[in-house]
Amino acid sequence: MVVTATPLTKTRHVPADSNALAARYQTVLERIREAERRYGRENGSVSLIAVSKTQPTIAIEAVHTFGQSAFGENHLQEAIDKIAKLGDKSLVWHFIGHIQNNKCRLIATHFDWVHSVDRIKTAQRLASLRPEDHPALNVLIQVNLEGEVSKSGAPPQHVMPLATAIAHQPRLRLRGLMAIPSPSNDFDHQRQIFSRLRDIRDELIDQDYPIDCLSMGMTDDLEAAIAEGATHVRIGTAIFGPRRPRHQ
Numbered sequence: 001m002v003v004t005a006t007p008l009t010k011t012r013h014v015p016a017d018s019n020a021l022a023a024r025y026q027t028v029l030e031r032i033r034e035a036e037r038r039y040g041r042e043n044g045s046v047s048l049i050a051v052s053k054t055q056p057t058i059a060i061e062a063v064h065t066f067g068q069s070a071f072g073e074n075h076l077q078e079a080i081d082k083i084a085k086l087g088d089k090s091l092v093w094h095f096i097g098h099i100q101n102n103k104c105r106l107i108a109t110h111f112d113w114v115h116s117v118d119r120i121k122t123a124q125r126l127a128s129l130r131p132e133d134h135p136a137l138n139v140l141i142q143v144n145l146e147g148e149v150s151k152s153g154a155p156p157q158h159v160m161p162l163a164t165a166i167a168h169q170p171r172l173r174l175r176g177l178m179a180i181p182s183p184s185n186d187f188d189h190q191r192q193i194f195s196r197l198r199d200i201r202d203e204l205i206d207q208d209y210p211i212d213c214l215s216m217g218m219t220d221d222l223e224a225a226i227a228e229g230a231t232h233v234r235i236g237t238a239i240f241g242p243r244r245p246r247h248q
């Protein structure tokens with residue numbers, strides 16, 4: 001793969017190791033395509049979101065030169081800084097973190113997608129704050145599949161009323177569901193948890209919600225997620241390497 005070096009050499013920061021980054025990025029794309037083949041998914045039906053949280057803008061620019069346009073961030077202030085710095089690029093930003101009420105305005109203004117809506121109130125607030133000159137905000141409902149009290153995400157029985165509330169907001173476009181299962185090394189267990197999200201998706205489709213996205217799968221479980229129907233995998237570590245401490 002040809003890597004354009006221009007944006008890297010101009011920076012004052014220590015350049016990211018773009019060859020290693022290119023190799024890791026390529027490996028992730030191959031893992032996705034291989035999982036599509038193995039589990040009977042259509043070639044190209046799974047989209048990659050590069051999770052760039054804690055990574056410097058220089059690394060995002062490098063991955064962008066490899067052809068990646070969708071990036072995921074979960075820490076709002078850090079994301080806003082990066083979006084401002086990278087403003088001239090045609091990047092698509094996905095907010096994947098916990099949504100506090102006082103953060104809704106910035107999320108609604110600066111992001112194209114939000115994966116982590118888990119309350120009607122948050123949906124209403126995002127809708128009322130989405131600027132008129134922006135297209136409708138793409139929204140996924142985050143589902144807490146394992147009933148962990150401490151975790152974000154709507155319990156499965158709240159998903160239908162939440163979907164109804166989102167569908168009634170013209171400034172929002174309901175696209176699907178997202179989940180972050182607790183880590184497991186057991187492939188069959190990973191699949192079993194992801195299949196719960198797929199089942200909820202199928203119930204929504206049965207109720208005529210025109211949703212088309214299942215956001216599930218990270219570095220350690222992307223194959224299981226693809227086997228169970230993921231349309232978007234959110235990958236950080238496998239692309240960028242270990243995360244850096246924030247506020248470096």
Ligand SMILES: *Cc1c(COP(=O)(O)O)cnc(C)c1O
Nearest residue numbers: 051074096218219234235236237
């Ligand atoms: C950090 C994060 C990811 C990426 O995780 P990796 O294991 O580094 O691939 C995906 N989704 C969410 C919501 C995250 O916070």
